[in-house]
Amino acid sequence: MAYYRRAGHLPPKRHTQHRRPDGGLYYEELMGEEGFSSDSSLLYHHFIPSAITEAAPWDLPDQELRANHPLLPRHFKTQDLFDENTAKAADTVTGRRLLLGNDDVRLSYSAAAQPSPLYRNATGDECVYVESGEATVETVFGTLTARQGDYVLLPRTTTHRWVPTGNGVLRTYIIEANSHIAPPRRYLSKYGQLLEHAPFCERDLHGPEELLLESGTDVEVLVKHRGPQGCVTGTRYVYSHHPFDVVGWDGCLYPHTFNIADFEPITGRIHQPPPAHQVFEGAGFVICNFVPRKVDYHPQAIPMPYYHSNVDSDEVMFYAGGDYEARKGSGIGQGSVSLHPGGHAHGPQPGAYERSVGTEFFDELAVMVDTFRPLRLGEAAAAGEAEGYAWSWAAGEAS
Known part of the structure; x- marks a missing residue:
C-alpha cells in the first residue's frame, strides 16, 4: 500500500521527541513489513504498546483441514452454516467457520450480529468481503465504515474490532493470508502508484479518516499467530492499557476499504x-x-x-x-x-x-x-x- 496518509498530530521529523501537553513523551511504534524493508507506518501511543500483564492460550475455532479426496468439484452453501439464532449470538472473529485452506490462505464465512473482541491476525493480512450488512471496523489507526460490497483489508498485526451496525446480520467472506495482500504488481508503477490501465485507483481506496481514542486498563486482545510446524494457534493477551491510544500516525501501511462497485x-x-x-x-x-x-x-x-x-x-x-x-x-x-x-x-x-x-x-x-x-x-x-x-x-x- 505505497499510498501515503497521515492522521492526528506528529512531530516534524520521524524518530524524534514527540511530547504530550504535560511534557512527557509519546511512545513511537514502527509497524513495518519484510524486515522494515517494505511499506511501514509510524504510530504514536499514549502508553507503551508492548505492556502486557497476562497471556494464556486462546482456542481457535476448528482449524482442521482434510484432503479433497477423491478429487471432486464441490458446492458449499454458506446459507446453511448459520441459522438466525446462531447468527444473532455470533461475532465476526470467533464465529468464523473454515471452508477451505492450505499453507498460503484460509477461506472462512461468518454471519454475526455481535461486536467482536479486540483481535489481530499475526499470521498474515486479512481481506474481508462484506456480502451484506454494515459495520464499523475499529482499529488502532482509526475507524473504517464497512458496507455491502466492501473489501476490508487489514494488514498483519492490526489490532481491530468488528461492530455490526443497523438491524441486519453482518455476512462476511474472509480471506486470511499467510503473507501480505496487495494490488497486482502489473497495475503498479515502480514507485507503487496505480497505473492508468489498472481497473481502480487510489481515489477508490478509503483509509481511516479520524483517530479512535479509548481508555481502559486490563484490556483483552485475541491474537492468531504461527505455532509449531507451521500450524495456526492463538493467544489471549491482557494489556495494561487500551491499545486504541494512538494520537497520530503516518505512512503507507494501514487498513482500508475498497468497494467492488468501484x-x-x-x-x-x-x-x-x-x-x-x-x-x-x-x-x-x-x-x-x-x-x-x-x-x-x-x-x-x-x-x-x-x-x-x-x-x-x-x-x-x-x-x-x-x-x-x-x-x-x-x-x-x-x-x-x-x-x-x-x-x-x-x-x-x-x-x-x-x-x-x-x-x-x-x-x-x-x-x-x-x-x-x-x-x-x-x-x-x-x-x-x-x-x-x-x-x-x-x-x-x-x-
Missing part, C-alpha cells in the same frame, strides 16, 4: 481471461472480481467462458449477487461457494455456452480466489456441502 471491468471483442478480473494478490494466491459488465462484442463471439483447465491452480468462487450465467442449473445461488480443483476441467453448465450467444451484458457478482497449492476442506465444507454438484455437467448433458 472496480472498472476490462472487456474486449472476445472473451477476456481471468487475470483481467484480478483485484489483489498474495503469496500463493490471487483474488479476482466478476462484476456486472458488457461482454464480448465480436460478431461471432461466445460470451460464456470456455471450458478450461487452470493446470496450476484450484479455483474458488463466492457468488455474491446477480445471476451467474455459467452456473445456471447447478443449484448454485446467492452465498454459494464452488471449488473447482486443479486436475478437473471445468466451465459452464450444459446449455449455458449455447445460450450466451448474442448476449450483450452479464449481471453477475462474484469473488474468485485462485490458489497455487491444492486446497483442503475445513469443517464448514462438510457442514455446508451440496450433494451431487460434481455430476451436474453429466446430468445436464443427459437431459
Whole structure:
C-alpha cells in the first residue's frame, strides 16, 4: 500500500521527541513489513504498546483441514452454516467457520450480529468481503465504515474490532493470508502508484479518516499467530492499557476499504481471461472480481467462458449477487461457494455456452480466489456441502 496518509498530530521529523501537553513523551511504534524493508507506518501511543500483564492460550475455532479426496468439484452453501439464532449470538472473529485452506490462505464465512473482541491476525493480512450488512471496523489507526460490497483489508498485526451496525446480520467472506495482500504488481508503477490501465485507483481506496481514542486498563486482545510446524494457534493477551491510544500516525501501511462497485471491468471483442478480473494478490494466491459488465462484442463471439483447465491452480468462487450465467442449473445461488480443483476441467453448465450467444451484458457478482497449492476442506465444507454438484455437467448433458 505505497499510498501515503497521515492522521492526528506528529512531530516534524520521524524518530524524534514527540511530547504530550504535560511534557512527557509519546511512545513511537514502527509497524513495518519484510524486515522494515517494505511499506511501514509510524504510530504514536499514549502508553507503551508492548505492556502486557497476562497471556494464556486462546482456542481457535476448528482449524482442521482434510484432503479433497477423491478429487471432486464441490458446492458449499454458506446459507446453511448459520441459522438466525446462531447468527444473532455470533461475532465476526470467533464465529468464523473454515471452508477451505492450505499453507498460503484460509477461506472462512461468518454471519454475526455481535461486536467482536479486540483481535489481530499475526499470521498474515486479512481481506474481508462484506456480502451484506454494515459495520464499523475499529482499529488502532482509526475507524473504517464497512458496507455491502466492501473489501476490508487489514494488514498483519492490526489490532481491530468488528461492530455490526443497523438491524441486519453482518455476512462476511474472509480471506486470511499467510503473507501480505496487495494490488497486482502489473497495475503498479515502480514507485507503487496505480497505473492508468489498472481497473481502480487510489481515489477508490478509503483509509481511516479520524483517530479512535479509548481508555481502559486490563484490556483483552485475541491474537492468531504461527505455532509449531507451521500450524495456526492463538493467544489471549491482557494489556495494561487500551491499545486504541494512538494520537497520530503516518505512512503507507494501514487498513482500508475498497468497494467492488468501484472496480472498472476490462472487456474486449472476445472473451477476456481471468487475470483481467484480478483485484489483489498474495503469496500463493490471487483474488479476482466478476462484476456486472458488457461482454464480448465480436460478431461471432461466445460470451460464456470456455471450458478450461487452470493446470496450476484450484479455483474458488463466492457468488455474491446477480445471476451467474455459467452456473445456471447447478443449484448454485446467492452465498454459494464452488471449488473447482486443479486436475478437473471445468466451465459452464450444459446449455449455458449455447445460450450466451448474442448476449450483450452479464449481471453477475462474484469473488474468485485462485490458489497455487491444492486446497483442503475445513469443517464448514462438510457442514455446508451440496450433494451431487460434481455430476451436474453429466446430468445436464443427459437431459
